[in-house]
Amino acid sequence: MTENAVKGPASYFPSIEKKYGRPISEWQQLVRDSYPAKHMQLVTMLKDQHGMGHGHANAVVAYTLFEDGLK
Structure with a gap:
């Protein structure tokens, strides 16, 4: 694993995009x-x-709320 590996909810994003299109x-x-x-x-x-x-839904919601300063 590299130092710049994505962690947290964003680590799910590639698989979410692939699975749900x-x-x-x-x-x-x-x-x-x-x-x-x-x-x-x-x-x-x-x-x-x-x-x-x-898990995918939770990751999207958590990341979005955090990004918008709501969590």
Whole structure:
């Protein structure tokens, strides 16, 4: 492993893009379009409406909320 290896929620992003066929920016926009909502409400939305697995949905939500200063 290199020193610059991506860690945390962003480490899931390549597999999310590959599995679900959309760039992370689109997933983040779906999360942002659902504000204001709580973390688990956003995770549930990605799972129920878009078929995303729990870990992937949680990673997108956590990263987006952090990036937006909401967590």
